[in-house]
Amino acid sequence: MGKWTRRAFIATGSLVGGGLVLGVGAIALAPNRLRIVPKRADGHERLTTWIKITPDNEVVAVIPHCEMGQGALTGVAMMLAEELEADWGRVRIEEAPAEDVYANGYMLRGFGAEMGMEVPRWLERAVDYGTYKVADFAGLQITGGSSSTRSTGQLGMRVAGAAAREMLLEAAAARWSVPVGELSARSSQVVHGPTNRSATYGELASDAAAIKPPLHPRLKPRDQYRLVGTPQLRHDIPSKVDGTAQFGIDVVLPEMLYAAIAAAPVPGGKLAAVDPEPAKTVPGVREVVRLDDAVAVVADGYWQALQALRALQPQFTDAGRGAMDSEQIYAAHAAALDAVGSGDAPAGGARTIAAEYRVPYLAHATMEPMCATARFADGRCEVWAGTQDPLNARRVAAAAADVDTADVVMHNLQLGGGFGRRLPGAFDYVEQAVRVAKALTPRPVKLIWSREEDMQHDYYRPAVVARMGSALDAEGRPISWTSYFTGAGFLDAPAAAPIYGIDAPDVRVVDAPMHLRTGSWRSVASSQHGFFMESFIDELAHAAGRDPLGYRIALLSGKPRHRAVLERAAAMAGWGHAVPEGRARGIAIVECFGTRVAEVAEVGIDADGAIRVYRVDAAVDCGLVVNPDQALAQIQGAIIFGLSAALFHEITVERGAVVQRSFPDYDMIRLANAPRVNVEFLESDAPMGGLGEPGVPPIAPAVANAVFALTGQRLRSLPLRLA
Amino acid sequence: MIEFTLNGTPTRFEVTPDTPLLWAIREQGGLTGTKFGCGIGACGACTVHIDGVAVRSCLVPIAGVAGRAVTTIEGLASGLELHAAQAAWIEHQVPQCGYCQSGMIMAIAALLESNPRPSDAEIDASVTNICRCGTYERIRTAIHSLAGKAEVSHG
Numbered sequence: 001m002g003k004w005t006r007r008a009f010i011a012t013g014s015l016v017g018g019g020l021v022l023g024v025g026a027i028a029l030a031p032n033r034l035r036i037v038p039k040r041a042d043g044h045e046r047l048t049t050w051i052k053i054t055p056d057n058e059v060v061a062v063i064p065h066c067e068m069g070q071g072a073l074t075g076v077a078m079m080l081a082e083e084l085e086a087d088w089g090r091v092r093i094e095e096a097p098a099e100d101v102y103a104n105g106y107m108l109r110g111f112g113a114e115m116g117m118e119v120p121r122w123l124e125r126a127v128d129y130g131t132y133k134v135a136d137f138a139g140l141q142i143t144g145g146s147s148s149t150r151s152t153g154q155l156g157m158r159v160a161g162a163a164a165r166e167m168l169l170e171a172a173a174a175r176w177s178v179p180v181g182e183l184s185a186r187s188s189q190v191v192h193g194p195t196n197r198s199a200t201y202g203e204l205a206s207d208a209a210a211i212k213p214p215l216h217p218r219l220k221p222r223d224q225y226r227l228v229g230t231p232q233l234r235h236d237i238p239s240k241v242d243g244t245a246q247f248g249i250d251v252v253l254p255e256m257l258y259a260a261i262a263a264a265p266v267p268g269g270k271l272a273a274v275d276p277e278p279a280k281t282v283p284g285v286r287e288v289v290r291l292d293d294a295v296a297v298v299a300d301g302y303w304q305a306l307q308a309l310r311a312l313q314p315q316f317t318d319a320g321r322g323a324m325d326s327e328q329i330y331a332a333h334a335a336a337l338d339a340v341g342s343g344d345a346p347a348g349g350a351r352t353i354a355a356e357y358r359v360p361y362l363a364h365a366t367m368e369p370m371c372a373t374a375r376f377a378d379g380r381c382e383v384w385a386g387t388q389d390p391l392n393a394r395r396v397a398a399a400a401a402d403v404d405t406a407d408v409v410m411h412n413l414q415l416g417g418g419f420g421r422r423l424p425g426a427f428d429y430v431e432q433a434v435r436v437a438k439a440l441t442p443r444p445v446k447l448i449w450s451r452e453e454d455m456q457h458d459y460y461r462p463a464v465v466a467r468m469g470s471a472l473d474a475e476g477r478p479i480s481w482t483s484y485f486t487g488a489g490f491l492d493a494p495a496a497a498p499i500y501g502i503d504a505p506d507v508r509v510v511d512a513p514m515h516l517r518t519g520s521w522r523s524v525a526s527s528q529h530g531f532f533m534e535s536f537i538d539e540l541a542h543a544a545g546r547d548p549l550g551y552r553i554a555l556l557s558g559k560p561r562h563r564a565v566l567e568r569a570a571a572m573a574g575w576g577h578a579v580p581e582g583r584a585r586g587i588a589i590v591e592c593f594g595t596r597v598a599e600v601a602e603v604g605i606d607a608d609g610a611i612r613v614y615r616v617d618a619a620v621d622c623g624l625v626v627n628p629d630q631a632l633a634q635i636q637g638a639i640i641f642g643l644s645a646a647l648f649h650e651i652t653v654e655r656g657a658v659v660q661r662s663f664p665d666y667d668m669i670r671l672a673n674a675p676r677v678n679v680e681f682l683e684s685d686a687p688m689g690g691l692g693e694p695g696v697p698p699i700a701p702a703v704a705n706a707v708f709a710l711t712g713q714r715l716r717s718l719p720l721r722l723a
Numbered sequence: 724m725i726e727f728t729l730n731g732t733p734t735r736f737e738v739t740p741d742t743p744l745l746w747a748i749r750e751q752g753g754l755t756g757t758k759f760g761c762g763i764g765a766c767g768a769c770t771v772h773i774d775g776v777a778v779r780s781c782l783v784p785i786a787g788v789a790g791r792a793v794t795t796i797e798g799l800a801s802g803l804e805l806h807a808a809q810a811a812w813i814e815h816q817v818p819q820c821g822y823c824q825s826g827m828i829m830a831i832a833a834l835l836e837s838n839p840r841p842s843d844a845e846i847d848a849s850v851t852n853i854c855r856c857g858t859y860e861r862i863r864t865a866i867h868s869l870a871g872k873a874e875v876s877h878g
Contacts (some may be wrong), residue, residue: 015726047749068820069818069819069820069821069856070818070819071819142832147796160813233813233816234816236821237812237813237817237818237821238813239821240818240821240824241805241809241812241813241817241818241824241828242756242797242798242799242800242809243754243755243756243757243795243796243797243825244756245821246755247758247822249759250753250755252753252755258750285740301738301742301746301751302746302750303742303743303746303752304739304742306762343796365818365855366822367758367760367766367768367820367822367823367853367854367855367856368758368760368820368822368854369759369760397757414820414821415820416758416820416821416822417820417822417855417856418820419855448759449761450782451761451762451763564748630816632821633816633858633861636857636858636860636861637819637856637857637858638857640854640856640859641855641856641857641859643857644857661768662761662763662765663761663763663765663769663853664763664765668766668853669857669859670850670851670852670853670859671846671847671849671851671852671862671863672847672851674857674859674860674863676860677860680743
């Protein structure tokens with residue numbers, strides 16, 4: 001049974017053995033507008049968000065997102081329980097399997113409203129621009145874009161919960177022959193006050209399944225929330241303290257073999273030749289598999305496979321890029337920018353200021369290296385991996401196995417970090433695993449990348465060069481703003497638009513040659529443009545002889561939420577008050593994914609000249625906070641993630657290949673140099689913003705601005721290094 | 724053939740003697756809670772205890788544990804009772820992706836064994852594991868909450 005509502009298509013049915021199942025239809029994206037897609041080509045409604053209520057009064061939330069530590073599954077389920085008036089202790093969370101019915105078009109709708117229907121940059125490689133196929137959008141089951149809670153939760157699960165609650169109330173009204181208005185729902189029970197009767201949701205679920213879903217499920221007003229806004233324990237944490245959590249690397253199958261792989265070091269290169277003999281002398285080695293651009297060794301154990309792989313001397317071509325190095329890459333960026341404009345500051349005003357900024361390629365360096373396990377037998381393929389979009393990964397596996405998508409079963413496991421590395425367009429590890437497994441038919445093969453392979457074959461955060469310029473009037477206010485930068489396309493432009501009140505900012509992007517494969521890196525284009533914009537506005541403030549906080553506030557007169565987070569972060573940090581000897585503070589604010597974050601960094605210089613961040617104070621406005629402790633965790637973690645990049649991370653190229661290999665030359669913040677982080681949330685009634693990414697961008701400029709305040713050195717490239 | 728004690732159980736592995744302990748316990752032992760992060764001892768995701776001392780198992784050849792006692796994250800709890808560090812990790816909601824946390828918890832359990840009330844400087848010096856999700860603030864809070872409470876127990 002199904003019904004269209006103003007918002008969506010709601011479908012219901014009975015569970016085998018009794019109970020209620022309810023799904024809410026997906027909204028898919030059309031080229032120029034939002035469009036509701038009622039039927040798939042095969043005539044089945046497309047359903048995204050499922051809840052189940054079982055006869056033993058358990059509510060099951062089937063959520064089409066993956067868990068990579070962001071706690072989204074718990075937050076989304078909280079939103080369901082809130083509207084459903086479910087007993088939180090009786091809500092169970094399941095990650096949706098990689099099936100089309102769980103495609104999460106809601107996320108795209110969330111983006112549509114936010115971004116004027118442009119395709120978010122981190123999705124673009126999943127999109128067929130040639131045909132702009134709706135199907136390609138609707139077929140996503142993605143976790144990215146800081147979207148799970150605000151899209152699936154806000155647009156899907158709340159509706160599902162509210163609809164199910166109303167149906168349960170109606171079922172009780174019919175059973176007891178009383179008006180619905182006399183009933184109340186609370187803690188997974190329906191109660192009839194006048195006769196003191198009650199029934200659990202489980203007892204009513206089968207009756208409810210026969211009731212038409214409501215046309216306009218009524219959502220609770222926020223001031224009646226009981227669960228949302230309270231700190232709740234994440235459902236996945238117990239398995240992460242005793243070793244039982246199953247990550248992609250952990251699957252164990254009968255007869256399983258292990259594979260190590262070496263792909264062409266220069267992007268675009270192919271495997272020219274390899275003598276397999278040195279590998280075959282290693283005990284336990286089963287096969288040397290030649291792929292188009294890689295060689296893999298399959299053995300009884302991973303260590304044997306890796307040792308055997310390292311005994312090989314494969315010859316790769318270099319796609320004509322074997323002479324490329326970082327210097328040439330940046331020279332190409334400069335040449336591309338020269339074609340756009342001089343980069344000089346615009347004329348006019350009392351004085352002009354111009355500066356060139358630069359950020360490097362970055363690797364994701366998830367703690368769990370890329371890995372996937374595949375088995376090919378009888379024309380069917382089964383894959384086990386942790387990905388941010390199992391539906392797309394399934395299609396990649398089908399193509400690699402040369403079978404129909406229907407003949408692929410995709411098992412999505414926990415992700416040992418994602419940060420954008422496991423998004424669609426970057427499923428090379430899935431493709432490799434399937435190809436290798438096909439060569440070993442019918443045995444399953446677990447492919448694990450070494451750390452070095454992972455570091456050197458990423459889809460890197462793009463390197464960007466930006467030429468910033470501004471003219472200041474006699475009072476030091478900017479009357480113009482230019483930002484000419486290299487990038488991967490027009491989609492970067494929104495992140496480069498200044499938040500400050502400046503007339504007609506001149507923001508231009510020029511395609512730069514992308515030698516390395518590039519992809520989405522936590523906070524995407526805001527990771528680069530937050531640094532440029534917030535460093536440059538700091539330069540303007542100092543040029544104007546003004547306090548960097550007050551200067552920003554004055555330019556944000558129409559933006560009270562921006563001002564509020566700036567003022568709160570500054571107050572938390574003691575801005576304007578004395579700093580410990582040898583330290584200074586810097587401030588920055590970035591808005592991305594609908595969330596505003598201001599951060600103040602307190603910075604000193606170690607005896608060896610290294611920049612040391614002692615303390616970070618952050619104020620965040622993401623609208624509604626669903627699970628406060630996990631919201632806090634996301635900002636705490638994002639600051640550390642951004643700080644590792646700001647201080648240490650740089651992917652460089654020599655002879656066409658990536659130089660960095662592992663953590664010693666791509667170092668991370670650890671306990672010893674992790675700053676103390678204080679975070680406060682300024683809640684508002686504004687639309688929900690994301691939380692997984694927005695904490696990242698402000699930290700690099702906040703630290704750079706503090707370094708300037710401390711040393712007078714304006715560091716315009718990352719990672720930050722004193723001259 | 725290598726004989727040693729794994730989580731309290733006498734164990735025999737038939738692997739080449741240079742196989743790192745990490746891969747032996749994951750593949751022969753079937754204990755996948757110990758994680759591979761870098762293979763060069765830089766990240767600590769593979770941390771286990773050998774005779775009560777935290778070591779990075781990717782650097783220890785299996786031959787090196789002959790006759791010794793190895794404890795992994797699966798053996799840290801005493802039966803159904805979590806080790807104090809594991810309980811604190813839940814209480815303080817430390818893990819995010821969780822991939823590094825087996826090694827992190829093993830490193831900290833060993834630290835607390837030898838130094839039940841570590842100072843911040845002692846924590847910094849002895850726990851050098853990487854957490855890519857950046858959970859350090861909570862790790863530090865959880866360690867301090869444990870000061871003096873850690874159970875003396877290694878499976």
